[in-house]
Amino acid sequence: MKNKLKNLLIEALKKDFGKNGLDELVEVQPTAAKHIKADYFSNIAMKLSKKLNKDPMDIALGIVKELQPTDLFTFDVAKPGYINFSIKNTQKNNIVTDIIKSKDLLAPFKTNSPKKIHVEFVSANPTGPLHVGHGRGAIYGNIIAKFLRIQGHDVHTEYYVNDVGRQMTLLFHSISKCEVSGDITKDELYKGEYIIDAASGIEKKFPKFKEISTSIGASEKRKWISIICQYMIENYIKKDLEQLGIHFDEWFYETSLFENMRVKEILKKLEETGHSKNHEGALMLKADELRPLIKSNGEHTYLASDLAYHDYKLSKYDLVINIWGADHHGYIPRIKYGMEALGHNTKKLDIHLIQFANLYRGKEKISMSTRKGKFVTLKTLVDEIGNDAINFFYLTKKKDQHLDFDLNVAIAEDKNNPVYYIQYAHARIEKILNEVGKLEQYKFNPDSLKNDFEKKLISSLNSFYETCEKSITGLQPHVMTHYLQKLSQDFHSYYANVKLLTEKIDYDKIYLVAAVQKVIKCGLELLNINAPEKM
């Protein structure tokens, strides 16, 4: 519809002014202001006013004169030069049949140029259960991958497991009986009940684990670290994520980058191309400033393996998306610099930064300190508020926004809780549809729906397409959460004001709510939230 109107305007412009090259200036937008009754408007007259040195009002009137009236819409001109279009009711109401007939409401959002896309998210150090701080990135990453799949891309999701480095050594000493040594102090060790549980779990599986002594050799230590790491992934992290309905296509281990020499290769390449240099006994990347790749004690930094990882992924995929916590933003230039140095196009690397979420219980802030094992695990949160609420609340705000999340609202079972409000709308409609039986034989009459409640509801249905475009194509899940709230609200209002199950049932109305239900269901499923038939 938008494009149709746009083309009409372009033609009218040509007739009136005989000017070409105006196509790009013409735009048609849905009206946003509440007091405007029209559905679409164009600001072209204002834009041309200076160019033509004419009053925008005159330009608008001139254009309108050339427009042909149709049975689809009416138009008028408003100060200071808006051209407004009102779509006729009958035309608008066709959305109801479109929705009911559609086999896949999301089909229009399929791309015709599918890409191979890599999405990496969560990737927390495998030192214990996931905590609430990881939740937002997990849910966001999961939904981004889903949206890309809906678009028809070939999506590969991955958890990058840091099973090398100091944190893993710390974990090893925390769990095993091996005394700390070198630059590691006892204070740094991980504490908490899960450490004790993990230790006994590993001992059960690998009885030799009990016998580890301080004299353990380096290679044997690495072997045990690998076992511990695997254990943490399988028994904590994977389970936590599965409870949230999140599955990864691949668990990529950092050690593999060393085993197959990828780290060595990129270090060599960087050296050959003059992008790295030795500095006080360490190997540094010449980025924004010197950044260590190999420390003077001979250990590789995470940067070295991260560069190898991204080098590998960028060569394999058309697009690489990383979902990172906002605290990592300082790391981006280094990675991008490294990728450029290795000859990659950094436009293919898209890093989404997620701002932190704060949890509250009423006014009380819940601490997320990882110190001494005193943190709220993600599992506790999921157990308490459930998947539907956690998905909704984490997705309801855009990723750049700091998020304050009140558990008291999430567990409420009334309209305070928007998840229930939306689900309730779905369940209410289900009840009605069950009462009236099958609808197939009835032919919908678009002329019959015309009261204000119906107009409002249908107008909301009409913006579903646009919402999907913004949400799915634009990778902005929060747009969909807001839309579903609005649609549910319009439905509840309709339901309370217009009786549906009357003696002589008006099937056009039933058709309408059936369409609403279908859209709500589609939207909820899009966000990984259940659409219950009963509550």
Place this chain on the structure above:
RNA sequence: GCGUCUGUAGCUCAGUUGGAUAGAGCGUUGGCUUCCGAAGCCAAAGGUCAGAAGUUCAAGUCUUCUCAGGCGCUCCA
């Protein structure tokens, strides 16, 4: 100090590539159940869009500066 995200109603947040009189939920206040699920509906009050200057026919939206908050600025991850 530098970088980055944020600042919109009492609270939590939306606000399309700049468009008309600023949007929603919660909370507050006042109404609504002989009737499809009140897990709901209707109505009202509530705003110098942090502040200042600039660009524009038009700025919550773009530019610059200031103020406030979060996060980061390690041979840490």
